[in-house]
Amino acid sequence: MNKRRDFLKKAGLLGAFTASGLPAWAQTGPRPKRMAPYVNFTRDGLDFAPGDYARLLSEIDKATPIEPDSYGNGGIIAQLEEKIAAKLGKEAAVYMPTGTLANLIAVRQHSRPHRRRVLVQAASHLYNDTGDGAQLLAGLNLMPLRAGERQFTLADVEAEFQRAVRGRVRNEIGVIAIESPVRRAHNQVFDYSEMQKIAAWARQHEVKMHLDGARLFNMPAHTGISVKEYAALFDTVYVSLYKDFNAASGAVLVGPAAFCEGLYHTRRMFGGSMPQAWPFAAVALQYIDSFEQDYRQALQQVKQVFDGLNGYKLSALPHGTNVMKLEVRHGDPAAIRNKLLQDNIKLPQPAADFPGFYIKVNPSVLRRPADALRQALAAAAG
Numbered sequence: 001m002n003k004r005r006d007f008l009k010k011a012g013l014l015g016a017f018t019a020s021g022l023p024a025w026a027q028t029g030p031r032p033k034r035m036a037p038y039v040n041f042t043r044d045g046l047d048f049a050p051g052d053y054a055r056l057l058s059e060i061d062k063a064t065p066i067e068p069d070s071y072g073n074g075g076i077i078a079q080l081e082e083k084i085a086a087k088l089g090k091e092a093a094v095y096m097p098t099g100t101l102a103n104l105i106a107v108r109q110h111s112r113p114h115r116r117r118v119l120v121q122a123a124s125h126l127y128n129d130t131g132d133g134a135q136l137l138a139g140l141n142l143m144p145l146r147a148g149e150r151q152f153t154l155a156d157v158e159a160e161f162q163r164a165v166r167g168r169v170r171n172e173i174g175v176i177a178i179e180s181p182v183r184r185a186h187n188q189v190f191d192y193s194e195m196q197k198i199a200a201w202a203r204q205h206e207v208k209m210h211l212d213g214a215r216l217f218n219m220p221a222h223t224g225i226s227v228k229e230y231a232a233l234f235d236t237v238y239v240s241l242y243k244d245f246n247a248a249s250g251a252v253l254v255g256p257a258a259f260c261e262g263l264y265h266t267r268r269m270f271g272g273s274m275p276q277a278w279p280f281a282a283v284a285l286q287y288i289d290s291f292e293q294d295y296r297q298a299l300q301q302v303k304q305v306f307d308g309l310n311g312y313k314l315s316a317l318p319h320g321t322n323v324m325k326l327e328v329r330h331g332d333p334a335a336i337r338n339k340l341l342q343d344n345i346k347l348p349q350p351a352a353d354f355p356g357f358y359i360k361v362n363p364s365v366l367r368r369p370a371d372a373l374r375q376a377l378a379a380a381a382g
């Protein structure tokens with residue numbers, strides 16, 4: 001274990017949640033009787049409380065003084081941009097305060113006069129969760145495809161292309177934005193083979209490709225395709241800093257050097273340049289290198305925990321990533337959830353469509369040995 005992981009471990013910020021602070025949820029929910037290490041099945045990451053961040057930043061700064069940025073430029077932010085660009089095989093990267101802004105700026109920059117249509121999944125964050133920002137703030141026309149499904153196909157793209165070029169007024173497709181994993185589809189993935197076909201078509205037609213890869217680093221463990229291979233199909237990619245990498249907020253947008261050059265002006269124009277963003281980069285940099293390995297280990301551990309465990313049935317979703325279906329064979333899921341909260345294990349609210357939970361797997365499960373987790377879960381179901 002290297003020096004960095006050593007101090008994370010000592011501080012309880014890698015494998016174990018130490019007793020110095022409860023996670024935020026526990027301040028309003030039932031309080032655990034014992035301070036067993038906190039395990040959550042609700043988030044993509046470790047679910048740090050404010051006290052954890054305070055301790056972590058102090059440890060990081062003690063080990064190597066953090067070089068602050070200025071309005072999101074330079075210092076440790078530049079270090080983070082460089083690292084993420086290299087991991088995704090792109091020339092450059094720009095820090096963004098949110099994924100919402102990263103997606104907006106990406107599609108805005110890619111669009112051109114007479115090419116203001118953007119193809120998106122109807123289920124995408126860009127279409128559903130941004131207050132129509134691309135329409136209102138960038139004057140783009142988002143074309144939602146395949147409502148209720150996780151992905152669209154090349155045939156859908158071609159059909160929209162034909163509709164656009166045959167219209168009375170010329171207004172073609174400038175960008176295809178793909179989200180994967182798809183949050184509104186329980187983090188299932190968009191098929192790589194379909195992405196490849198769409199990307200080849202886009203190149204031929206001079207249409208830009210943008211990937212909302214908020215949780216991109218979850219995909220390789222399930223598909224065997226590396227983050228670099230995914231990124232290679234796209235002109236630009238956004239990755240979240242707070243989903244897999246445990247920062248309190250933040251995002252990074254990667255792409256060609258010419259695309260990223262001077263993009264901080266646009267970030268500022270949209271009110272997205274915080275005077276100091278270093279705390280987000282400092283935390284994300286602690287986890288980015290080990291996330292894929294930690295996540296694979298977490299998947300293994302969860303399999304082991306639920307394998308033949310009385311009272312539960314765990315199944316992966318087709319095309320799934322970190323969201324899994326945990327059926328409860330007998331007993332009331334809400335009661336089981338409350339019991340586990342007493343033991344510092346957090347399950348999500350019960351599912352609406354079956355007795356059980358859509359759990360999220362993340363490295364917090366590594367804070368307890370598989371046997372201990374198994375015992376706690378068995379006792380709650382018993």
Ligand SMILES: Cc1ncc(COP(=O)(O)O)c(C=O)c1O
Pocket residue numbers: 097098099100101125126179181182183212214215240250251
């Ligand atoms: C797939 C996806 N894209 C974009 C975002 C937006 O990220 P942010 O909260 O940083 O704006 C989210 C956040 O939930 C998301 O799940």
